[in-house]
Amino acid sequence: MLQHETLASWMTDIDDKRKAWQVPGCAMAAIQGTDVIFCEGFGHLQKEAVKRVSPQTLFPIASATKPFTALGLAMLAEDGLLDFDTPIQAYWPEFRLYDAVATNRTTVRDLLCHRTGLPRHDLIWYHTPFSRAELMERLRYLEPVKDFRAAYHYQNLMFTAAGCVIEQVSGRTWEQFTKDRILKPLGMESTYFTLADAKKAGALAWPYMSQEKQVVEVPYLNNEAIGPAGSMISTIEDMTKWLLYQLNPQAITHAHLLSERRHDELRTPQLFSGSQPAWYPEIPITNAALGWFVQIYRGERVIYHAGNLQGFSSLVSILPERQCAIVVLSQVDNSRLPAVLTYEAVDRLLGIEQIDWHARMTEEAEKEERAKLVKSSRAECKQGSVLRSSCIGTYRHPGYGEVSISAADDNYYMSFHDLRFLLSPIEANRFLASYEETYQLEIPITFHTDHTGTAVSLSAKMEPTIGAKEIIFTRV
Structure with a gap:
C-alpha cells in the first residue's frame, strides 16, 4: 500500500491533470488485491457549479458495458444453454445479416470479438427512433466491408445483437438478466440501464464535449436501443465492486459467478485489433478478446475496455498478474484524460519509472487538431452549384430509414432521425451535409436524377x- 503522503500527492496530481484537460469532473479508483487504495471524485458535476463529484456520482460508462454483456453470455454457456461456437440462428432463428454465409455461421464468439466484417454504421442508432428489435431487423440491409471473420471491425450493433441472444436464451430482457445475475450478486446497487432511472436515483454528472478547444455542455444521449453495447450508468464506488470481482473471480463473496476456465476464456485474445497507435513503444500489441481488449504495456498484460458516449469517457483496466486494477469515469466525450490517468497509475502501482503520458497525449491531441484543419472537406465546397427544388422530398433506405430534403431561409437542409444537416455545394448534384450541434459530422451526398432532371435517389457516405x-x- 502507498504511504499517506504519496497518496495525497497522487490525488493532487489527478486533479491537476483533470483541470489541464478541461474536464469539469471525473472519478477514479485503484485496487490492489482485495484492497481499494482509493475511490475518489474530482471536480464538479457541472461547470461552475457547487456540487462536487463524489464516489456516489453517476456516470454513463458507455462501452465499458460490453464486458457485462460478455459475462452474461458466458454464464449462460456455463448453464449449458448456449455454446460460443454454435451459430446464433440455433438460438435466434430470425437473426439475419446482409449475406447468407454470415447469417448462417455467425456465433457468439464472432459478436464478442468484432469479426463479422460489418463496419460500425453508428449513425443508424445515433438519435434513433427505432427500438432495439427494429435495429436488429435492419441489420440485413447493412453491407460488410470485409469477408466474414477476415478482419476486426469494432461494432456496437453486433454487441446489441449479443444482448439479444441473452434475451432469446434466458427469456428475460438483457437489462433484467444483467441485474439479476451480475449486479445483485456483486452488490452493485447503484448501477442503472436508463437515463430516466439514473436521474431519479442520484446525482448524475453532466455531459460535455470539446468544440474548437472549448468544453461545452451538450444534451444527454439516450442510447438505450443499443443497451447491451453501452447504456449502463454507474458510480465509481459500484465499479470498484466490479473490479474486485475481476481480480478475485473465485472468491467466496462472489458466489462463483463463473468458472475459472470460462473467466479466462473471456480474456483470451481472438484476433489482432490494430487499435493502438504505433508510436507507443511500450504497447507493442493490442488484441480483441471476448468483450475485452488485451494489450501488453511495458511487459505486463492489461485487460481493458474504454467507453465513449456523447458527453462522457471511461476506462476500465485490469492487470491480473499484478493483482491491480484501475477505473476512471469522466465527463467530456473522447477525452484522453482516462488514458492519461490510467497509464500513469499503472506506472505508480508497478513502482517503475513514470512516463509523462500527459505530455505525450497533449502533443497527440494537438497533432490531431491540426490534421482536422488540413483535411476538412469544407475546402471542397464551391459557389454556384444550386440544389434544384426537384430534389426536395423524402428518401428511404431499408436499413437507415428516411432522410428528408427541405428548404428554409435561403438554405437547403437534410434531416435524418432528429438531426438537421446544412447542405453546401461541392459540384453539380453533389453536396456536403454538415452537422455541428454535438459531433462534427460531414457527409458527402449525391443526387441522382432521371431524364427530366428530377431527383429519384440520393447516395450518402x-x-x-x-x-x-x-x-x-x-x-418515396
Missing part, C-alpha cells in the same frame, strides 16, 4: 470506414 459503400436512399 453514412459510414466513413474505408471500403464502405455509400447508402442509397430512394425517393
